[in-house]
Amino acid sequence: MINIAALKNQLIRCQQIMSNGSCSEKNDIEWLNNFCGDFYKYAHRLHQYFASEVGANNEQNQNVDTILLCLAQVCLCTKYLEHVIREEGAAGRKMHCTRKHFIERINWCLCHLRTATHNMADCSSDSEPTIHLMIGFPFMSLYDMVMDKLHVYSSYQEDLEPNTAEDIALAHSISKEVQSMLRIMISNALALANVALIEDKTALSALCQKALRECNTFQQECAINLQHKRSNIWDRRLKAIALETALKQLQQYVGNTICRLIFVSFVDLEKFSLDKLRAKLHQYSNGDDAELDEFIADFDVNLDRLTQIGHFCVDIAANKKLKTFMRSIIASLEALDPCIIPSIKACNRDSIHAEILEQHFCEEITKLKISIYECVGFKPINSCFYELLNICVDQMEKHFNKAKLEDMVRMGEFLLQYWQYPNNKRELSKEQYGAQIERLQKFKLMLHECRAILVCANQVQHARILKRFKILRVIMRKFLDVLNKTSPEEAKQKTCKSNLSLFFGGETHTMVAKQSQCSMDTIEPSVYSVLYRNESWVYKTRRRRISESMWGNNSKYPATPLQDKEYHGKSNLAVILKTDERQQQYRLSKDRSVSSASSVRRKESLRTVMFKRQKSVEMQKACDFYMQNSASLQISEILDQLTQISTNKSDKENC
Numbered sequence: 001m002i003n004i005a006a007l008k009n010q011l012i013r014c015q016q017i018m019s020n021g022s023c024s025e026k027n028d029i030e031w032l033n034n035f036c037g038d039f040y041k042y043a044h045r046l047h048q049y050f051a052s053e054v055g056a057n058n059e060q061n062q063n064v065d066t067i068l069l070c071l072a073q074v075c076l077c078t079k080y081l082e083h084v085i086r087e088e089g090a091a092g093r094k095m096h097c098t099r100k101h102f103i104e105r106i107n108w109c110l111c112h113l114r115t116a117t118h119n120m121a122d123c124s125s126d127s128e129p130t131i132h133l134m135i136g137f138p139f140m141s142l143y144d145m146v147m148d149k150l151h152v153y154s155s156y157q158e159d160l161e162p163n164t165a166e167d168i169a170l171a172h173s174i175s176k177e178v179q180s181m182l183r184i185m186i187s188n189a190l191a192l193a194n195v196a197l198i199e200d201k202t203a204l205s206a207l208c209q210k211a212l213r214e215c216n217t218f219q220q221e222c223a224i225n226l227q228h229k230r231s232n233i234w235d236r237r238l239k240a241i242a243l244e245t246a247l248k249q250l251q252q253y254v255g256n257t258i259c260r261l262i263f264v265s266f267v268d269l270e271k272f273s274l275d276k277l278r279a280k281l282h283q284y285s286n287g288d289d290a291e292l293d294e295f296i297a298d299f300d301v302n303l304d305r306l307t308q309i310g311h312f313c314v315d316i317a318a319n320k321k322l323k324t325f326m327r328s329i330i331a332s333l334e335a336l337d338p339c340i341i342p343s344i345k346a347c348n349r350d351s352i353h354a355e356i357l358e359q360h361f362c363e364e365i366t367k368l369k370i371s372i373y374e375c376v377g378f379k380p381i382n383s384c385f386y387e388l389l390n391i392c393v394d395q396m397e398k399h400f401n402k403a404k405l406e407d408m409v410r411m412g413e414f415l416l417q418y419w420q421y422p423n424n425k426r427e428l429s430k431e432q433y434g435a436q437i438e439r440l441q442k443f444k445l446m447l448h449e450c451r452a453i454l455v456c457a458n459q460v461q462h463a464r465i466l467k468r469f470k471i472l473r474v475i476m477r478k479f480l481d482v483l484n485k486t487s488p489e490e491a492k493q494k495t496c497k498s499n500l501s502l503f504f505g506g507e508t509h510t511m512v513a514k515q516s517q518c519s520m521d522t523i524e525p526s527v528y529s530v531l532y533r534n535e536s537w538v539y540k541t542r543r544r545r546i547s548e549s550m551w552g553n554n555s556k557y558p559a560t561p562l563q564d565k566e567y568h569g570k571s572n573l574a575v576i577l578k579t580d581e582r583q584q585q586y587r588l589s590k591d592r593s594v595s596s597a598s599s600v601r602r603k604e605s606l607r608t609v610m611f612k613r614q615k616s617v618e619m620q621k622a623c624d625f626y627m628q629n630s631a632s633l634q635i636s637e638i639l640d641q642l643t644q645i646s647t648n649k650s651d652k653e654n655c
Helices: 002-024 030-053 062-091 095-121 139-154 163-197 198-228 233-271 276-281 288-316 320-347 349-373 378-398 402-420 422-428 436-455 462-483 488-492 505-508 578-597 615-629 635-654
Strands: none
Touching: 002 095, 030 062, 062 095, 062 320, 062 349, 062 578, 062 635, 095 320, 095 349, 095 402, 139 288, 139 488, 163 198, 163 233, 163 288, 198 233, 233 288, 233 349, 233 402, 276 288, 276 320, 276 349, 288 320, 288 349, 320 436, 349 422, 378 402, 378 422, 378 462, 402 422, 402 436, 402 462, 422 436, 436 462, 488 615
């Protein structure tokens, strides 16, 4: 029988080995091997404890989530720490900054493991979370809870019996719980709105206000019934239905916003890449240039967007393993956020340190992209791309912009990578979708045509460029029509996993917030930490301004930076409430931050990226057609040149 004391003792031994090894001046990896051996013993005993004491019903146990996250982070940091020690041996000198970074993360996780293991023994895994612990709950989990509580009062029943005094009191109690959970949902939605695209900010804010207004109406109805000791069941049902409708609209639009951010963020990774940041740092060596500051701010905004995408994708992950995998990615990005840019600035003094952190960052971004391929459904992400393409083509007919068309090509390439993921490709091969793989090849071919014609855009009429994008839109429309074919029964089922479905309504975009503005001002955007950020001074070497993205950038609602708080083990996702001092700081900086944060995307930057293609019969026919009918455009020559360059590049990589 494994007890908590044995687990704690094993963790203490691991901490002692890590402490002794970090102080050693020798380039010896033996101490790290000893740490791995003892940590393996701890993990083995923890597994036995899970099997005997915790059981299988631990899906809502946040302590279990924390333990799994810390285990993943310790394994990851140990791998990089081994790499650091080997690099030290090759370089013949100590890499103190790099070693310190990973050792502090390991020690931080070991402390969290001790606290979470202790709390796990005191908490029942099947107990319902309290409102305090729900602060760290993701948006969709709270949405499911609220809808379950409202279902009793919104569902139709033919034979209604008068409510008793106990039923009326219970309804009033549930209405207060619904309001508390809804405020946390709105807090999560506002955090997303702070980093969302400009056109989504107003819609998200208005939908949050509408949901809160309907919730207040439902609670007031329940309070009046409790006061008069009677219940108007039909009025209460109408108000519950109105609240459900508002929540569904908010949930659907949140999913739509996430889809758009996925495309935009991964396109912006090329615009604000670490390589371009390094080039600008070399260009402006003094570090005081305004353009450099804007570039770093844009990099921060995009990193915050990726973090928000990760938070919402964790909620729709299919299993505990994938959830832990994504939480580990977000935690790594949190740890790298304050030190990745300073390491690049100081790369002249310690280039190996910057290379290791940059390698770590790139690997986490790659893993995040793969996780998104796994989590996001193929119907919503294809529908989102079609809508983005449709809007872009309509805008280009009014005002041509080559940079935006290049962005659409990058988004199309991201969609192709999505379909090349094995699970998604296997899903597309099912019988119900027919010959969609062939249609996807046509989409790929036309996407390459759009890329090729943009290379010589200065020599081509804009109408001829747009014609190819319109053909791409037609192909995408046909592809999407087949994907969206469902049976009538399936179309009626709206499950919680449909949170990434599209929602386009006229009322959503034109709603004006009036009545619930006062109550919205008391809700802070939920900027909580998965593991590292805002919990220790160790990871705050590069502080951000209050006007930046996750702390209220482009939001008309106040956003308060989180304060330092010692971890007490109740919830590693807890959000610290605001204080009067922070509120005054926000009021003083509000006017200044609004003017400096008028746009998340400060400028549009051009970039050139080579693409690869496979030779096919369709491509050869297209090239022959252009050589015969559009020789002046020289598109086929451009395609051949790009293909030749891509082939040579592949040959060099293989060599």
